[in-house]
Structure formats: structure tokens, C-alpha cells
Amino acid sequence: MDAIFKALGDPARRAILDSLKARDGQTLSDLEEQFEMTRFGVMKHLNVLEDASLIVTTKKGRFKFHYLNALPLQEAIDRWIDPLLAKPAARAVIDLKSKLETAQMLDTSNHPDFVHQTIIQCTAAALWDALINGEATPHYYFDTVLEGDANPGETLIYRAPDGSEMLSCDVIAADPPNRLEMTFAPHFIPNAAPSRHVYLIDEMPGACRLTIEHYNLPPEMAGIRNGWVLIASRLKTWLETGTALPVTPEMMGR
Incomplete structure (x- = not known):
């Protein structure tokens, strides 16, 4: 937590985060120009x-892309602010429904649109189970219940309480307990553009690093x-x- 507040104490670093918030996945050259x-x-x-985990990076070829990582700030909010204040509607989930094109889904040459990363005190096996277990x-x-098996070629369904x-x-690819790549097709609105997401799990002493990437x-x-x-x-x-x-109505934008 000290590293987070130290990182946020400099106006130049706050400006870099603002730039990534406006356009995620920028290279060093992109940021240098600003x-x-x-x-x-x-x-x-x-x-x-990066040391404060406020940004995470991915490399594609000779390019390194930088992403705003909001999870450390969210964890601070959950710890100290949420007991006193309702979350703003700006954090609601945006409705999304995806139609999938196999070639686009399997194209790994593009970089993620955004990346989130957090550290969880559990084993990789426990985290993997939580991601694919309908009871979790x-x-x-x-509040959704997951149905199906996390095997390549299978389809996982998240059912609402009703x-x-x-x-x-x-499921595009599965390498338990380290990597799960899937398409992303919510049934909220019609004619949405295709997308896909990837869970990456790296086990550490006494904890795991969970990285969530979303593409397209x-x-x-x-x-x-x-x-x-x-x-x-x-x-x-x-x-x-x-x-x-x-989950409060404010979280969901109601």
C-alpha cells in the first residue's frame, strides 16, 4: 500500500495514469510524445x-504495451471507503453481447485492450477451481451459476438467478491451473462486436498472481x-x- 501512495504522489505519474485511462495499451514512445x-x-x-502494480505490461514482438491496473485502487476502496460510501454508477458493467469469428479469436498478434492484475492469497489450484466451479x-x-466443463471446444454458460x-x-484453450482462454458473449444486447478474454495464473510463495486480459x-x-x-x-x-x-444497486448502475 505504501508503494501505491508513493506512486500517486507525483503529478507526472498521475498524468501517465490519466493517459492510460484515456487510451490503454500505449508503448513507451506513445507516452514519451505526450x-x-x-x-x-x-x-x-x-x-x-509498475512496482506499485498500478500498471501492468505485455510484450508483442519488440513492442511493450502499458496498461492501467485499477485493481490495487479498488482493493483500497473496498477496504476503507466502501463501508462508508456506495460505489458510483460509473463502475457498472457495460452491457455486451459478442458474435464470434474463429480466425479473429485465435489471432494472437494483437495486444489486449486492457489488462487487470491482482495478488490473491491462495493456491493456483484453488484459484483455478474458483474460476470454473459453478458452486463458486x-x-x-x-450471482451467476456456471455450467459446463472448461475444456477446449466446450461452452461455459453463466446463468442468472432466474x-x-x-x-x-x-473455451479456446485451457492449461490448468495456469491459463484459460475463452470467448466472451453476454446475452444483453444484440449485434455487439466480438471479444475474448484470458485468465493467467502465476503461483508465488503463499499466493497467486491473477491477470485478466480482454481482446477485441x-x-x-x-x-x-x-x-x-x-x-x-x-x-x-x-x-x-x-x-x-x-453487489449493491449502485455497483450495477441502478
């Missing part, structure tokens, strides 16, 4: 932000990232404490 500082200066600020999902995934299909995900998300649907922040934050809380964070 600020009156040397390339080394931008790199130094990026290193501080109601505790963190908006039994309706809220989300369907075709059109700009008008960018708000879906706020839904992932809420899901990941609730997943962390449930796995670490056994208690689920309640």
Missing part, C-alpha cells in the same frame, strides 16, 4: 508505477473493464476471507 521529459524520465516513472461463481460473478443465460464462453473490445464498450475490476476484487475477497462482497 510529456515534456526525457525518454529515461518516462521510463523511470513507469517503473515506479455466485460468490463473485454477479435461470436465464447471462453469458456464454466458448470496441471503444464504445470500453466500460466493461469496470466490471472486471469488480469481479476480480470480489473473487480476491471471497478466496481470502470466505465472505463475498455484496
Whole structure:
């Protein structure tokens, strides 16, 4: 937590986060063009932000892309602010329904539209089970019950409490307990653009690092990232404490 507040204490670093909030997945050169500082200066600020887990990076070829990671800030809010204040509607999940094109889904040359990352005190096996177990999902995934098997070629269905299909995900690749890649097709609105998401699990001493990547998300649907922040934050809380964070109308934008 000290690293987070230290990183946020510098106005230049806050400006970098604002830039990534406006357009995620920028390279060092993209960011360098926006600020009156040397390339080394931008790199130094990026290193501080990365050490605080406020940004995460992915590499594609010779390019390194930087992403705003909102989860550490959300965890601070859940710890201190949420008991006193309702979450703003701006953090609601944006409705999304995807039609899938296999070639586009399997194209790994593109980089994610956004990346979220958090540390959870559990084993990789426990985290993997929570992601694919229908008895676990109601505790963190908006009260949905997951049906199906997480095997390539299978389809996972997330059902709302009334039994309706809220989300369907075709499993593209599964490497338990480290990687799960799926399509993302919510049944909320028609004619939405295709998208897909990836869970990455890295086991550490006494904990796991969970990374969530989302691809092929059109700009008008960018708000879906706020839904992932809420899901990941609730997943962390449930796995670490056994208690689920309640979903309030304010969280859902009602």
C-alpha cells in the first residue's frame, strides 16, 4: 500500500495514469510524445508505477504495451471507503453481447485492450477451481451459476438467478491451473462486436498472481473493464476471507 501512495504522489505519474485511462495499451514512445521529459524520465516513472502494480505490461514482438491496473485502487476502496460510501454508477458493467469469428479469436498478434492484475492469497489450484466451479461463481460473478466443463471446444454458460443465460464462453484453450482462454458473449444486447478474454495464473510463495486480459473490445464498450475490476476484487475477497462482497444497486448502475 505504501508503494501505491508513493506512486500517486507525483503529478507526472498521475498524468501517465490519466493517459492510460484515456487510451490503454500505449508503448513507451506513445507516452514519451505526450510529456515534456526525457525518454529515461518516462521510463523511470513507469517503473515506479509498475512496482506499485498500478500498471501492468505485455510484450508483442519488440513492442511493450502499458496498461492501467485499477485493481490495487479498488482493493483500497473496498477496504476503507466502501463501508462508508456506495460505489458510483460509473463502475457498472457495460452491457455486451459478442458474435464470434474463429480466425479473429485465435489471432494472437494483437495486444489486449486492457489488462487487470491482482495478488490473491491462495493456491493456483484453488484459484483455478474458483474460476470454473459453478458452486463458486455466485460468490463473485454477479450471482451467476456456471455450467459446463472448461475444456477446449466446450461452452461455459453463466446463468442468472432466474435461470436465464447471462453469458456464454466458448473455451479456446485451457492449461490448468495456469491459463484459460475463452470467448466472451453476454446475452444483453444484440449485434455487439466480438471479444475474448484470458485468465493467467502465476503461483508465488503463499499466493497467486491473477491477470485478466480482454481482446477485441470496441471503444464504445470500453466500460466493461469496470466490471472486471469488480469481479476480480470480489473473487480476491471471497478466496481470502470466505465472505463475498455484496453487489449493491449502485455497483450495477441502478
